Amino acid sequence: MYNKVETNLNFVEREKQTEKFWKDNDIFKKSMENRKEGETYTFYDGPPTANGKPHIGHVLTRVIKDMIPRYQTMKGKYVPRKAGWDTHGLPVELEVEKLLGLNGKEQIEEYGMEPFIKKCKESVWKYKGMWEDFSGTVGFWADMDNPYVTYDDNFIESEWWALKQIWDKKLLYKGFKIVPYCPRCGTPLSSQEVAQGYKTVKERSAVVRFKVVGEDAYFLAWTTTPWTLPSNVALCVNPDETYCKVKAADGYTYYMAKALLDRVLGKLAEEEGAAAYEVLESYKGTDLEHKEYEPLFNFADEIIAKQHKKAFYIVCDNYVTMTDGTGIVHIAPAFGEDDAAVGRKYDLPFVQLVNGKGELTEETAYAGVFVKKADPMVLKDLDEKGLLFDAPKFEHEYPHCWRCDTPLIYYARESWFIKMTEVKEDLIRNNNTVNWIPESIGKGRFGDWLENIQDWGISRNRYWGTPLPVWECECGHQECIGSRAELAERSGNPDAAKVELHRPYIDEVTMKCPDCGGDMHRVPEVIDCWFDSGAMPFAQHHYPFENQDLFKQQFPAQFISEAVDQTRGWFYSLMAESTLLFNKAPYENVIVLGHVQDENGQKMSKSKGNAVDPFDALETYGADAIRWYFYINSAPWLPNRFHGKAVQEGQRKFMGTLWNTYAFFVLYANIDNFDASKYTLEYDKLSVMDKWLLSKLNSLIKDVDTNLGNYRIPEAARALDGFVDEMSNWYVRRSRERFWAKGMEQDKINAYMTLYTALVTVAKCAAPMIPFMTEDIYRNLVCTIDKTAPESVHLCDFPVADEAVIDKELEKNMEAVLKIVVMGRACRNTANIKNRQPIGTMYVKAPYELPDFYTDIIADELNVKKVVFSDDVSAYTSYSFKPQLRTVGPKYGKYLGQIKQALADLDGNAAMAELKSKGVLKLDSVSDEVVLLEEDLLITMTQMEGYVTDGDNEVTVVLDTNLTDELLEEGFVRELISKIQTMRKEAGFEVMDKIAVSYQADEKAAKIFEKNKDTILSEVLAEELTTEKLGGYEKEWNINGEHVVMEVKKQA
DSSP, X not given: OOOOOOOOOOHHHHHXXXXXXXXXXXXXXXXXXXXXXXOBOOBOOOOOOTTSOOOHHXXXXXXXXXXXXXXXXXXXXBOOOEEEEOOOSHHHHHHHHHHHTOOSHHHHHHHOHHHHHHHHHHHTTTTHHHHHHHHHHHTOOOEEEEEEETTSHHHHHHHHHHHHHHHHTTOEEEEEEEEEEETTTTEEOOHHHHTTOEEEEEEEOEEEEEEBTTSSOEEEEEESOGGGGGGOOEEEEOTTSEEEEEEETTSOEEEEEGGGHHHHHTHHHHHHTSOSEEEXXXXXXXXXXXXXXXXXXXXXXXXXXXHTOOOSEEEEOTTOOSSSTTSEEEEOGGGOHHHHHHHHHHTOOOOOOBOTTSBBOTTSTTTTOBHHHHHHHHHHHHHHTTOEEEOOEEEEEEEBOTTTOOBOEEEEEEEEEEOGGGGHHHHHHHHTTSEEESHXXXXXXXXXXXXXXXXXXXXXXXXXXXXXXXXXXXXXXXXXOOSHHHHHHHHTOGGXXXXXXXXXXXXXXXXXXXXTXXXXXXXXXXXXXXXXXXXXXXXXXXXXXSOHHHHHHTOSBSBEEEEGGGGGTHHHHHHHHHHHHHSSOSBSEEEEEOOEEOTTSOBOOTTTTOOOOHHHHHHHHOHHHHHHHHHHHSOTTSOEEOOHHHHHHHIIIIXXXXXXXXXXXXXXXXXXXXXXXXXXXXXXXXXXXXXXXXXXXHHHHHHHHHHHHTTOHHHHHHHHHHHHHHIIIIIIHHHHHHHHSSSOOHHHHHHHHHHHHHHHHHHHHHTTTSHHHHHHHHXXXXXXXXXXXXXXXXXXXOOOOOGGGOOHHHHHHHHHHHHHHHHHHHHHHHHTOOTTSOEEEEEEEOSSOOOHHHHHHHHHHHTEEEEEEOSOOTTTEEEEEEEOHHHHHHHHGGGHHHHHHHHHTSOXXXXXXXXXXXXXXEOTTTOTTOEEEGGGEEEEEEEOTTEEEEEOSSOEEEEEOOOOHHHHHHHHHHHHHHHHHHHHHHTTOOTTOOEEEEXXXXXXXXXXXXXXXXXXXXXXXXEEEESSOOSSEEEEEEETTEEEEEEEEEOO
């Protein structure tokens, strides 16, 4: 029959056995093979980097990415899910630098590019085994035997094809552009990378005096980057704003924006004890255009002279705002996009007194000093020259390199760009076809990003990456190569087709220039590794060189999912490349995931000591428990607070309840030798409770199916949670005695078959979410008795609801029963009367009356002799009213005292009736103006002595707590039975063991024993009740104030 079920909740060991079963029996592969003929449902896996360890956030992404494909597979779809590895880029280079003790590009080139690249290739697999173990432990199914690898030559060749397509559309270009640049890594960053590294910093800004040529006056200009001042070539004003020339209290004459005079100069009034300033003249911004000033430093004199361009005068542009500073901005075109645009407009000289390492150059007095460290030195020199008006500290968000944590600088670089601005409308249109979950990310964060799209800075001045396939001649001729065959043809060397597509090997391939006959060399740049990951839909198949039909079958993806920080990362690179190459969205449905935080809502980090090791968590709680927590805890896109107590609570409440219900079934089915395969569920013979559970079960199938089909994960989880709770704590509890009945009459068969059907169906419905535990349940309940059944729950079809057994009226009535029972229990708790103590009468006031069958359930469940439905329970209850100050105060403040008194004097029941019938309560005794809605009132239910009430706006329950002697005696008997049952368990007896019971008690308790002997014997499976010693398990009890000693002994 069924294998015995351990009732402990230590699922970790069981999960390891299940993982082994899947592996030994190729269950994942079989789940794919079985659905080969089904409709294709493609999932793309965003590639992790194998040279970094998994963190707890990866558990969240893995469990969402795993669950939807499992569900779609059970729905009959063929769900290809190829694992992938992101293998290029700076993180790998930095890891290798650390390993080799190198620091920066110079030392890498001294070490040698070829051995460095070889080390990179080794390094990317550092944690491959750990990732595979992690994926297996968490139950993440993907094809890891044949993954796509972004450093593979076939993958790179597909990228070359893509870049050639983009080149042919004239969308790949080389230009000088201000780019976010990491001086430590020596490479520009894409805008999506910049978005990942903002930090709050406190720095000194500078308000600087620029001497006006030909007058004793100064332009006051503001900058947040003092290190750029040596490269200053102009000052910019807003053409439309008003500027003033003022005599200030510090003795200087200044030009600055009128709107900011008080903010900048106001403090001089306190310092000098006089008016802060006197306005001498006012100007429009355009009036100041071309007015000249003296340079702060002469470091750039030679550079400017060589360019034969004019510098050090006022220019105009609308980007200057009146929100900060002085309304005059210093211009250094090499260090800001706005500055560069103004520089182009006025043909200003290009001065860049900072090198590629972020250090000031030899021309300055700060040679070799890193820009951020040069700030105080520049400020000090300006102060000594009398040119520093102020250096206020300010706090702002500043971008840092997401890889090495160095502050970025905005820096003019020769770089390669993809002209995304050209396809902006296509991007927006394609994005509008995507079902974003939540919609607010797609329309908001991602949509806004596309609305303000910048050209994609795609090149990196590094070593380990996909080489940019552009060859260049000294004469200026350029060509983009789109395949290895083309490379062999253009180079005239057939062996070029076999060259590894990495530096330095590819750099050695040259070709003849068609214009001048000279040698063309590959440009030195590699490409942004985000282009690699965005190319995976086609490059994983080596498209278009192979697998054209396969690519078409699997593009676009029906589903992808990653964390919210991928909005400007992988989500964008996928969308960008797909739009450029195919002009369609690469994915149809995206679940965006929030970040995992600690229990206090703090970001997890090793430095804070609050990071959770995913392997420790999986070893402690098991994969199913963590998976379940992430599904039910909150909407996937919200931050998830991860902590052990919450995981264990979910494990106990849902998984523990389901497991214990399954264990209950197996225990009694084995006692009765009940083989479910030998019976059928005959609906017409079922009891109302059975029909109710089957109705709820089929409603559950619809709920879970609809919610998962629409990517509503918490909703599906809550439906399962609610059903399992009701199945265990209502159906099984109400039906227990049916399983204990002797023989195998129809009612017992019905109970077994109903519970069996529910357990197997729930296992299938929950299989995508908790794949380990459901496998255990399914294999024991199904495979042990049916050798023809699929060997795994994950090879089964998702259940289909039987509409014929869904009875909404039945569900509604039982819901009303449950509601009344909950209220009745609350009354018992308030009265402090245990459930084993019978109660005489319970009154229910409700807008419905239930048939006797349901009232019998209520009476039995609450241990009440009689349940009476009544239209009027005012004899036992009343209501007291107080004003809700938050709403009544603003409306009727002057009457508040009178309203309080009038409400206190009301007939509670009459007032409640008026409120229910009319929707308002009028207090004419105060004023005919005063009309109170339900939201204006704090309503408390009160009760008469000897009665306890509970209720809501619809239902009121009243419990008569006056106990007669007969009721007390019956309660005492129930307590005795309960204590004997407890002793049976403590003594280690089996469920069906017959026992003898002895007792010693005072006269009152002894009489109750004798009078109720038959009842007690029957309930506890005892054959003897005596006052003699038995030599068994003995225990003392205090039962309702009576001292009783009882003993139990197993009968032979």
